[in-house]
Amino acid sequence: MKTIINTKFAKKILFAALAIVSVQGFSQEEEEKPKFEFTGSVDAYYRSNITAPNGEDAIAPESSFANLDGFALGMANVIASYEGEKVGFVGDLVFGPRGTDAIFASPMYSATGDIVNQLYVYWNVSDAVTLTFGNFNTFLGYEVISPVANFNYSTSYLFSYGPFSHTGLKADFDLGNEWSAMLAVMNPTDLTELNGTGDYAVGAQLGYSGQFLNLLYSQGGFEIDYTGGFDLSEEFFLGINAAHFSQEDDGGSFTGVALYPQYKTSDTFTIGLRGEYFMTGDFFGDIAGIGSDVDGDGSVLALTLTGSATIGDLILKPEIRLDSSSEDVFIDNDREATGSLASVLFAAIYSF
Template structure:
């Protein structure tokens, strides 16, 4: 009954906002866009070989999503097909390669949804769409750093469900959603999740809730400020709890544009895992990245150092250590 009531309230809100819909001339458009990325990575404080036996094909890594291979490695080929006719449209966002497999669970479908611009201020979307939680995104074209944060890796990647976006004013926005449990394409448990986002002038307060079947409860703040014409500061903070266990953390993203082609940026992140026992595991990470653009190609050299409160990695002598450092060189082409 609660799930039916939530769906009814969401649809009723959409219907009320649709009353100001105006007739417009139908316009049709079809676009193809996407990206291709690859990288090279080597550990600076540990061997690049698998250290637990020859049967493993991965060396030590930070444990965050995607860029976890050493040597030369593939990211993904991303192809986005978008069609719009008048007030309605559809998007098929396809992802292939190791990163695509990790992000989609092997479906190769990053996003697949249809939408209806009910009015100038209301859009209804149904299908699979990327998460509204967090600062970073799946596509490398949307991130300044090539490697991803612990906050991004711990939170959801995508949702399958129904959402409504409302432009309340020039500054305020609201999103409401009813979805399957996060990152679940086929709902076999009968559980649903609920999401909300309140936006103000580029700052977003995000909420997610399910009954504990996947993520439990998460609150997330994502935003940023133009400190000057050349200096931008991005911010992300989140807290998650699922029956007494979960994660929390905060990250800062200062970025400085030296000229039109070259920018420098740092991601500083504090992240923790909390447990029912009351113990916490924490990590402090620093990632220095440069973005150099040549037409549609972005080259990202990056140095990353993470340090946990407990021995988590092994050094060059295969002795336990709290820290790991790595160098990555990535190439991202957009079209």
């Protein structure tokens, strides 16, 4: 009897072990199965000046996006991606004013307006090396094109004057112990559809524990950029961005620094301030920078207070912004030149 019982018990153990192995094998197959995703966002906003006219004479800060008057559209962002075990792709399409502004230097191949924000393939050569080929958003700076990934809805001058996107080949390296590096060869900055110049840009990045030092050389212009941030407590985060750009042969320059303190008051609401100081010197020669005088030199101090409330997949962002320039580049409600501008904005962003 004992022999029979023990045999039955052994069979049960064997069957259980086989079942566990089968489940584990099935789970591993599920985990390793290639994954296709369809994601994106839709955003719209309302913007109004406080110290300047609205309507026909409306003005706005000289930074990118979120500068339209009254009720206005951002963009629809549709992203298709495929992640295999070793290879994958991303196709990122944008429709609307924000998307059109983001790809301003790619005007050639769409009868209805350019819609390609990113389009690249990648190969995970090993656990430590990834190669990316195609059109990808820039690796410089704290802010990005998508409003979902930015805390403030309006953008900084540092973001607006820096590169938006690149087309080329880049290699990302995981160096271990929280260190990373990247090397890239690309078309000139923001020429994403084709080269057209015969020149090429080179880029590099060194990262450690969420802090990044970025370098870019393109058509005689060199930019060095630091982007990072620190969790000062569970509720308080401080983001930092600083950059300097200079063009060869006195072609112009800019220098700026922005701080992003953000305080999380609850699971669904965070309040944050972007404080930025930005100055230009004879920017690109014939193209004046913000607040430029007759010599092409100028500066601006911009303070942007933003609240961010989440309701499921919807993000609501009320915002007040104060821009103060070294020169009288704005107008007041009496249509007189002035060096400052106060405005308010309310944005709604849905991500899926």
